[in-house]
Amino acid sequence: MIDRSLRGQVRGKVVLITGGSSGIGLATAVKVAEAGAITVICGRDEQKLAEASAHIREVAGKQAVVHAYPVDIADYAQCDAFVERLIAELGGVEVLINNAGRSIRRGIESSFERFHDFERCMQLNYFGALRVTMGLLPHMIGTRSGQVINISSIGVLTNAPRFSAYVASKAALDAWTRCAASEFADMGLRFTTVNMPLVRTPMIAPTKMYQNVPTLTPDEAADMVIDALVHKPVQLATRLGIFGQVMHALAPRVAQVIMNTSFRMFPDSEAAGGAEGTRKPQQLTADQIAFQQLMRGIHF
Secondary structure, three states: OOOOOHHHHHOOOEEEEEOOOOHHHHHHHHHHHHOOOEEEEEEOOHHHHHHHHHHHHHHHOOOOEEEEEEOOOOOHHHHHHHHHHHHHHHOOOOEEEEOOOOOOOOOHHHOOOOOHHHHHHHHHHHHHHHHHHHHHHHHHHHHOOEEEEEEEEHHHHHOOOOOHHHHHHHHHHHHHHHHHHHHOOOOOEEEEEEEEOOEOOHHHOOOHHHHHOOOEOHHHHHHHHHHHHHHOOOEEEOHHHHHHHHHHHHOHHHHHHHHHHHHHHOOOOOHHHOOOOOOOOOOOOHHHHHHHHHOOOOOO
16 A cells, blocks of 8 residues: 555655755755655755754754755756765655756846846756756666656746746756656656746745735645655646646647737836846736736746
């Protein structure tokens, strides 16, 4: 009998969560630590990692086993050293949750002189995640068990405007994941893509407009990750995300009109122009409120 509880799936197993010092990663780390996993988090800021580790132990209990590693996933050398440490100190990883990511909300027309936006997103969201994953896969192949969960975006399903750099990087990882899942389907390895809707995390903080739109909390988003960990689906997405994917497949022109409407209805943020975004949150019009309620969770 397979224990389809979180504890049954992760107790005593090494679970690595990249970007685990805040947001979705931290909320997920708390849940797996409570369930008895050997919880590993990584991030760039040592101070935030220390605070996150203390928080996990406070919530999950003193018996929680937590390891924190400072690493920049966008740096190949750091990725390789990180993987070597994990294998040497913990013997490898049985569950990998690729959560670390970079998002940029900026229209293509505003990006003609900012090619680095695309390079930075690809470096972290695709190449960095791939570097860690491929470093840890040999151990999973050797044990003929393991799961890789990639936190993707609803934007990949809806082709959200203003997020071309972010969506393209996530779409690349999604495509690689589908190929990997086909190659390792007979070897006990499972791959899951979570097309996450908009979540209130530090990543969206520069866009002040998002303070007035409906979003998931990090804890609600973590519940989606836990669902993926327990049930191991090929893909996990919201109903609106799946509807958007179907619309783009069956009626692409209609889907483009809807997305173009959102593009013209919602303005660029101060951050898109290179500013820090110090103004107060933008007050939405009645039309904007109605539209974002209809398209709840989609990036605008």
